[in-house]
Amino acid sequence: MVSHVVVVGGGLGGLAAAAVAAARGHKVTLLDKNPWLGGKAAVLNLPDPARPGSNQGFRFDMGPTILTVPRVLRRIFAEAGRDQAQDLPLIRLDPQWRCFFEDGTRIDLIEDVAKMAAAMDSFAPGTGQGAGYQRFQAEARRLHEISEKFFFWKSVEGLSDTIDLKSNFDPNTMRDVLALRMGKNVAKIIRGHVPDARLAQMLDHFCQYVGSSPYLAPAVLCSIGDMQASEGIWYPKGGTRAVAEGLANLAASLGADLRPGVEVTGFDIENNAVKAVRTAGGERIACDAVVSNMDAVRTYTELVGGPTGAKVAKKGYEPACSGVVLYLGLRKRYEHLAHHCFVFSRDAEEEFDAIYKRGIPAPDPTAYLAAPSGTDPTVAPEGGEALYVLVHTPWLRPGHDWAKQFAPYRQTILDKLKRTAGMEDIEERIVTESALTPVDIHERYKVLNGAIYGLASHGAWLGAFKPGNRSKRVKGLYLAGGAAHPGPGMPMVMMSGWIAADSLDQDLGGRGMSAAAREAGMPDALRMPLAAE
Numbered sequence: 449m450v451s452h453v454v455v456v457g458g459g460l461g462g463l464a465a466a467a468v469a470a471a472r473g474h475k476v477t478l479l480d481k482n483p484w485l486g487g488k489a490a491v492l493n494l495p496d497p498a499r500p501g502s503n504q505g506f507r508f509d510m511g512p513t514i515l516t517v518p519r520v521l522r523r524i525f526a527e528a529g530r531d532q533a534q535d536l537p538l539i540r541l542d543p544q545w546r547c548f549f550e551d552g553t554r555i556d557l558i559e560d561v562a563k564m565a566a567a568m569d570s571f572a573p574g575t576g577q578g579a580g581y582q583r584f585q586a587e588a589r590r591l592h593e594i595s596e597k598f599f600f601w602k603s604v605e606g607l608s609d610t611i612d613l614k615s616n617f618d619p620n621t622m623r624d625v626l627a628l629r630m631g632k633n634v635a636k637i638i639r640g641h642v643p644d645a646r647l648a649q650m651l652d653h654f655c656q657y658v659g660s661s662p663y664l665a666p667a668v669l670c671s672i673g674d675m676q677a678s679e680g681i682w683y684p685k686g687g688t689r690a691v692a693e694g695l696a697n698l699a700a701s702l703g704a705d706l707r708p709g710v711e712v713t714g715f716d717i718e719n720n721a722v723k724a725v726r727t728a729g730g731e732r733i734a735c736d737a738v739v740s741n742m743d744a745v746r747t748y749t750e751l752v753g754g755p756t757g758a759k760v761a762k763k764g765y766e767p768a769c770s771g772v773v774l775y776l777g778l779r780k781r782y783e784h785l786a787h788h789c790f791v792f793s794r795d796a797e798e799e800f801d802a803i804y805k806r807g808i809p810a811p812d813p814t815a816y817l818a819a820p821s822g823t824d825p826t827v828a829p830e831g832g833e834a835l836y837v838l839v840h841t842p843w844l845r846p847g848h849d850w851a852k853q854f855a856p857y858r859q860t861i862l863d864k865l866k867r868t869a870g871m872e873d874i875e876e877r878i879v880t881e882s883a884l885t886p887v888d889i890h891e892r893y894k895v896l897n898g899a900i901y902g903l904a905s906h907g908a909w910l911g912a913f914k915p916g917n918r919s920k921r922v923k924g925l926y927l928a929g930g931a932a933h934p935g936p937g938m939p940m941v942m943m944s945g946w947i948a949a950d951s952l953d954q955d956l957g958g959r960g961m962s963a964a965a966r967e968a969g970m971p972d973a974l975r976m977p978l979a980a981e
Contacts, residue, residue, distance in 0.1 A: 450475050451736040451956045453949075454725050456712045456751070457894075459487025460512075460938060461928035462741030463695035464524050464945030469739070470702035471527040472953045472960070477733060478704060479725070481711035481894070486692025487741070488512060488893055488900070494777050494880045496829050506777035506834040506880060507827045509688040511900075513818040513836060514657070514788060516672075517679050517939035523969030524695070524946055527962065528702055536694040538682040539823060546786035548869045549646045550794040550812075556786065557650060561585045561677050572644045584641035584651070584673065591671035592678070596971060600943065603951050604933045605916030634662035635796075637670050649796045653814070656840065657937040659768030659901025661800040669905060675939075678971075683787065683823050691938070712742075715751050721923035725751075737924045737952040741945070743896045744903070744915040744931040756921050765915075766906055767843040767899035768936065769803055770886035772857060774837040777880035781821050781833035784870060789817040791869040804906075807842040809857055815839050815864055832879075837861060841886055843897040850885040858883070895931075902931030917944060918951040926952050 451474045455466045458480035470476045484490055488511030495505040518538060525532035543556035555571050558564040565578030598604075638651045652662040654672040684690040700706055710731075715738065716724040724734045740747040748760035792814050793799040799810040818836035820827050827834040839861050842848075865871040886898035895902065903914055914933045919925040926948035930936030934943055950961065 451952075451958070452477070452734070453737045453739065453952060454479065454733055454735040455739045455741060456725060456747075457487065457741030457929070458482075458485035458696070458706065458708065459741050459893075459929060459941070460489055460692060460695065461930075461932070461941045461945035461948075462487070462739065463692060463699060464942040465739040465741065465926075465928050465949040466704045466706070466945075467524055467695055467699040467702060468527050468946050468949035469952065470699055470704045472949065472958045474953070474956070474958065476699065476702075476704040477735075478699065478706045479710040479712055479727065479733075480708045481728075482892075483709050485696045485706060485708050486689065489688050489692040491687070491689040492775055492882060494775065494882060496777065496832070497879050498779070499829065502829075504829050506775075506829075506832070507687070508775045508834050508836055508882075509818070509820075510773070510775070510884070512688050512938045513820075515682045515684060515688065515691070515938050516657075517675050517943075518682050519679065519969050519971070520939040520942045520946070521691070523965050524942060525698065526965040526968035527946075528698060529962075529964065530698065532968075535698070536690060537685045539685060541681045541683055541787050541823070543786055544676060544681040544788065545650075546789045547646075547650050548789065548791045549649075550792065550868055551646070552868075553646060555647070555650070559677060559680055564677075568642075568644075568647055572647065575644060577642055577644050577647055580641040580643070581647070584638065584670070585677055587637065587641070588670045588673035589678070591668050592674040595668065595671050599934055601947060601950075601969070603917040603947055605913060605920065632667045634665045634667060634669050637667045638662065645796070646792070649792050650790070652796055653790055655905075656814075656816070657901075658905045658935050658940075659840070659899065660905040661804040663797070663800055664804060664904075664906040666905065666907060681788070683820070685824075687820065687824065687827070688938070695942075712751065714753065715922075715925075717752065717754075717922060720921075722925050735924075736956060737926060739926045739928055739945070739948045739952065741928045742894055743899075743929065744927045745896050746894060747925075747927065748921070752922055752925070760921070765896075765931075766904040767895075767897045768901035768904040768930075769840045770843045770889055770898035771838050771840045771884075771900050772809075772854070772861070772886070773884040774835075774858065774861065775882045776833075776835040776837060776874075776878050777828065778833040778835055778874075778877040779829075779879045780831055780877050781828070782819065782871060785817060785819040785822075787818065787820055787823050789819065789869070791815040791817065791865060803840055803842050804904075807845050809841045809853070809860075810839075811860075813839045813861065813864060815861055815869075817865075817869070837865070840900075843899045844886050844890060845897075848886070850887045854883065854885050899931075901936035902929060903935075905935060917947040918955070924952075924955075 569578035890898035
């Protein structure tokens, strides 16, 4: 008997779950309240005022712009016997980031660890930063290996779900547990190896993939450093939007019924098991399992409701940060920008304290820039740029009024770019623009208090843990997205969808993962060619 799976939300996690569940032989219906699929991986097109009626305007990826750990995508496509490199070609980016500091210095983050170490020694001569970076990356690799062994590709909600200390009380397991450096935060690990304030600030921002403070996030998140060094940063041909479209096309080709513009308002739950979903249009869709790609906390409080929802609300999950995004169409691109850039704040502790502890926008923020026209000329008119600017802000609190706050904070951001990134004439180059505020993000994507990245990864001991993909509270409910395990960031969100689909497939007696899919997602598969480079 074919099982019917309903996926609520068509973000990257939901699309990944739909594709994998369909590839495993389940009947899949995906519903999303928005008129597009892809969630935050949406696209914004702005016309060029200088060329009215022209097809060549400015195209922006609205949400995530950095793709790492591409083997997650490769496994999802391999589930259906497809080759990701053919269906969704990727372009490797190196340097990975260009970094601008308040004192006027610059450095590129290079993929090759030895070359990066040499660049650090040139940047801060005589201080041993390069050797320290190599030690940091060795530690990051160990943490990456442990993450692969204990945390990835399985539903995890707490330490007991991944490490059984009673049955695994052996020297190897204990070495792995000790290597997690539990009780230490990311910033402490980084500065123990790379004390130069500027270079440490650069490495701190691996934590920004998960919307968290390095001063509050657990040491295991240093593993992101090795993920990026060993697996690269990639640009999908056509932009991040191409990932959403590729996953949607994959799911549809496998028979999934994809239905944008349909909002789910609740679940029918009997004997603590989900039996159907209800829509705003009054439809009741019976099912054997539900994958919710909606925020995990809001799934429980708004769709499950009742005592279960109330219990989850009382757990006090902390939202990750929110942000202000500027989409700036420039008549002339800045040749000194790389595809990805960070324009760093004057003081890392001041910035993170403002955002994560005081709950106010940083007075001197770090700005992340995506300037993709050098890689993909189709994003802007010839010579122009579709400049994406993201500044992290606190999640929404009472008293935040972004209708009043936005204009002055936009100016703060532009002043930062002028002062620190050599973009003194940026206001003269802007010919069209749009923006998102935390309020827009909250309403557009149904996230918790405007949090871009779901739940914060805070707590030096257990901060990496999120709600598990297989619900322990409602039978037949599975969770995907940045607010579920293993957390935010493009690859982790797509992995969460894979885990949700794999878990329901196991529970419903499905066919399981193919050998080809298993191989495609293994770290050794990194040696295979991915796409055009």
